[in-house]
Amino acid sequence: LETLLGSGKMMVDRVVVEASAALRQHDLLTALTEVGxxxxxxxxxxxxxxxxxxxxxxxxxxxxxxxxVLTPDDLRPNANRDVIGQIARFAVRQGFHAVQAPAHVLEGSTDQLLALDCEATAALRRALDAEGGKHIG
Known part of the structure; x- marks a missing residue:
């Protein structure tokens, strides 16, 4: 992909990168950022x-x-594992422009995890701002 990008044969405006692959794909992500x-x-x-x-x-x-697996307690603001803080620091350090909400697969609006997902998303916004990522959507 990096070769295609460098030769102008791959025009990309936006790329969603899985956290699990971001560090392995650092060179490609840098090249994508360099072309806007x-x-x-x-x-x-x-x-x-x-x-x-x-x-x-x-x-x-x-x-x-x-x-x-991650539990609801892992995603609460100020949790011992600080998953939200880790996501924010990683996004800032790796130069991401936006972060998908740290949400579960929900069955509907009555799902008990919906409130947690809303809380975790708001906490991520605060953590991004605190880590210098106010520009990150």
Missing amino acids: GELILDTNVAELSSIGRFGGAARSAPWANPES
């Missing part, structure tokens, strides 16, 4: 919170718990 591409971080929270998907590639996200 917008980088959006997929936090992999939905995958990391699901027993069926936790063991896959998402497991290498920087804030993954190597022992188990």
